[in-house]
Amino acid sequence: METSDRMHAPAVAWMVGIVAWLVPGGGHILVGRWGRGLLLGGTVGLMFLIGLRLGGHLFGFAGQEGTNALLQIPPAIANMGSGLLYLICWLLNRGFGEGADLASSPTFEYGNTFLLVAGLLNYLVMLDAFDLAAGRKR
Amino acid sequence: MKHFFMMMLFAALVSVVFGVTARHTARERLLYGLKVFGEFMVIGLVLAWVLYFLPLR
Numbered sequence: 001m002e003t004s005d006r007m008h009a010p011a012v013a014w015m016v017g018i019v020a021w022l023v024p025g026g027g028h029i030l031v032g033r034w035g036r037g038l039l040l041g042g043t044v045g046l047m048f049l050i051g052l053r054l055g056g057h058l059f060g061f062a063g064q065e066g067t068n069a070l071l072q073i074p075p076a077i078a079n080m081g082s083g084l085l086y087l088i089c090w091l092l093n094r095g096f097g098e099g100a101d102l103a104s105s106p107t108f109e110y111g112n113t114f115l116l117v118a119g120l121l122n123y124l125v126m127l128d129a130f131d132l133a134a135g136r137k138r
Numbered sequence: 139m140k141h142f143f144m145m146m147l148f149a150a151l152v153s154v155v156f157g158v159t160a161r162h163t164a165r166e167r168l169l170y171g172l173k174v175f176g177e178f179m180v181i182g183l184v185l186a187w188v189l190y191f192l193p194l195r
Contacts, residue, residue, distance in 0.1 A: 036158055039154065039158060040155060040158055040159070043151050043154045044155070046151065047151050050147070107144075110144050113148070114148065117152065121152065121155045124155060124156075124159055125155065125159065127159075128158075128159040138162065
């Protein structure tokens with residue numbers, strides 16, 4: 001019985017998870033953890049913006065010329081973790097540019113790393129918000 | 139120096155998220171965040187020195 005309760009998450013937890021993915025820190029704010037939400041959201045957002053500022057590249061699912069489309073999938077999944085930030089950049093076509101000029105920038109790899117890790121950290125933040133909403137964490 | 143600052147900034151931001159999501163009390167979070175930050179810095183510096191002595195060029 002206890003295992004079943006632990007396995008079953010209420011619908012609101014899934015909703016909180018989706019909001020947390022879309023808006024970094026938003027899930028925590030929804031469950032009333034304002035401080036944690038602002039701190040986590042601010043950190044992920046700052047990391048994403050620094051990554052863009054450093055000239056990092058955002059990956060999409062479409063294969064680029066001269067590259068294997070399958071190789072784009074793992075970094076694209078990592079980038080997509082940033083939620084709306086990624087979607088806004090996709091709509092505005094910011095950060096998806098490519099070319100030798102961009103790649104030759106000394107901070108290009110730093111930017112990539114910041115962008116990838118921002119997305120991955122937001123997945124972690126999303127799971128934390130989900131657990132809080134499901135009552136698995138305090 | 140810019141590279142070191144970037145590493146420090148990266149370590150600090152990741153440590154905040156790890157600290158806040160991985161522990162329960164404020165004290166535990168702070169200590170864990172500081173521990174992760176310290177580990178990032180020490181391992182980063184050790185790797186930098188190891189790579190410095192490797193004949194990669």
